[in-house]
Amino acid sequence: MSDFIAQHPVLAVSVIKVVVLMFLMMTALAYLTWFERKVVARIQSRWGPYRVGPHGLLQPLADGIKFLFKEDPTPGGADKLIYFLAPFLAMALALSAIAVIPFGPKHIEILGHATGLQIADLNIGLLFLFAITSLGVYGVALAGWASNSKYPLLGGLRSSAQMISYELSMTMSVVGVVLMAGTFNLREIITQQEGYWLGFIPRWNLLAPPLPQLIGFFVYFVSAIAETNRVPFDLPEAETELVAGFHTEYASFKFAMFFMAEYANMITVSCLATLLFFGGWLSPFSTTGMFAWTLYIPTAVFAACAVLLFVDGLRYSTTFGRIVLPVLALAVAGLAAVCAMPGVVEFVQGPFWFLSKVFLFLFFYVWLRGTLPRFRYDQLMAFGWKLLLPLALANVVLTSLMVLVSRR
């Protein structure tokens, strides 16, 4: 066994990274549902999950167990193979997309083998991501078709049409970034956004010369919301018209897989927005001179969270909460202390800023869900084809022109 690992270090290290990332991803997915319910509840002046564990923190666990033990009927006349295949396809594609996302610039050592914070560093990382998302339609379309039921079929048809339409503008919207970077490699796209204007404005693609990618980002993010079938573009599962759309006939864990795939897609899309337009792991502050203190922002954020959690925990209504929350606060305080240690400080910067930006996008997703009503179908199509696609095309033309002029 150890011989094998010594002979194939890349393989062994990759397996370890995949297992760790899968575990983190699953936890993140579970708590993203909790986060969404809490935030939407706050927007609508409700409490949200509150019964299972302090602040409903154990709710994702309870949901997971519930999904595992629910009855799982198959509708009569369904195409069994495809009916089973669809949720696996959706989930597998959603999870494999995360493999090419780089989370930080530094290398770590596993089994004496230096490796980046990324499972696969591909030259065509961006194209790989788009290849995976373009296949993502099948999960939804096949689920709708294989269920042998009218609402899922309508949902599946709608979503194929919607995803094809918006995939076009999504892919076109990032061409500007690719033109500026001259590469499809995600790591290189980020490193080319390094540096500051006037010493403090970050040169992220959103703001950088030759052409700030404001249009590109707008088109990308709107199409990304449509691609992930989220409000206000959630027509494939519009509950007021189609019961639950493509996953109406799915129950138990197969339903949970669609659910997780949707949230995994949200995370991937947010990661991509972060690294294409917002400088990925780069800090918004310069870390030299008068801004050196910004290295300790992670520590400060974690410490503030710990204090809040501790104070809140001591006053919590149940005894269980009064024990769990302060202990959690101590753990976060420990994290804050670790982040301030020399050597760790530099390492933490990349992942901290990356994940903070991703978190902001995820919050934005939830915020939209709590705020906006759904588009009508014709509005959806007109918006995609008549506004977003021309904008994306104009962005490509303008950016290539500016790149040409600036290289003269």
Added chain:
Amino acid sequence: MSAPIIVFFILAGVAVLGAVSLIVQRHPIRSALSLIVVMVALAGLYLLQGAELVAAVQIIVYAGAIMVLFVFVIMLLNAGEEERTNVSRMARTLGLPLSFFLMLQLAWWVGRGARGLAPAVSRSQEATKELSKLLFTEFALPFELTSILILVAILGAVVLAKRES
């Protein structure tokens, strides 16, 4: 056997199985799915040759766009299972011998020419650049002509769809 050879045979096997399944399946959706399997396996084969761009484009364009439209149309028309027909006399007398002959010819060419697997290019980042340069300089005219051909096809489709019946 080295790892690339093993991967090659797995991918080639999947591609051939998918192709056979494409013909044998009775339901159009299942046939379409088999075709997607073939295309993804082909993309894997391109990757094995170091042609990353071609592999990605293969998946994005064929598996991700064209086949989605196929599946979409099959779903929209709600096409049912096909009925089997007897093999026509034309196919039996001409088609079978011809396809057998073609297979023999292919096998002969492959057996004579190919010796093992060698990556077509060593550095794929450069290969992508080279490919783009060729497309926009030497092959600019054929490239644009192809675009116009596709445009004409789209216009034709629109005209056909809009025609008063």
